[in-house]
């Protein structure tokens with residue numbers, strides 16, 4: 044694995060850690076770690092696709108499309124939860140949904156070959 048890819052895989056895993064860590068530690072509260080982690084997954088994921096496309100390995104576009112849709116749903120839940128929290132209308136369900144969808148995307152990443 045070349046150095047650039049290692050950097051982005053590590054950032055991708057840190058994004059996952061930020062989302063799941065935030066949901067577990069601050070149950071039901073949308074933190075900046077949750078919102079920025081969700082945003083980071085989309086950016087680092089797309090960069091990783093770009094890096095893999097330039098290599099010789101096959102890229103599974105169906106899997107990537109599913110991961111992108113799930114990641115957009117994670118980010119939507121996190122952004123809406125944070126917006127509502129700012130207006131004093133906190134909704135823990137959205138935070139938990141973001142965490143559950145991030146775990147789902149982890150399963151897709153690891154189990155779908």
Ligand code: HEM
Pocket residue numbers: 052055056059081084085087088089091092095107110111113114117144145146148149152153
């Ligand atoms: C909440 C969102 C996401 C989570 C939790 C997540 C999780 C993961 C995990 C755990 C891995 C490592 C799997 C392994 O090495 O076996 C991984 C790898 C990968 N993810 Fe994601 N991901 C997310 C979003 C995305 C998005 C949006 C994309 C692209 C549009 C993406 C593209 C990739 C790619 C290309 C790899 C493989 C890197 C490699 O070749 O080693 N991910 N993801």
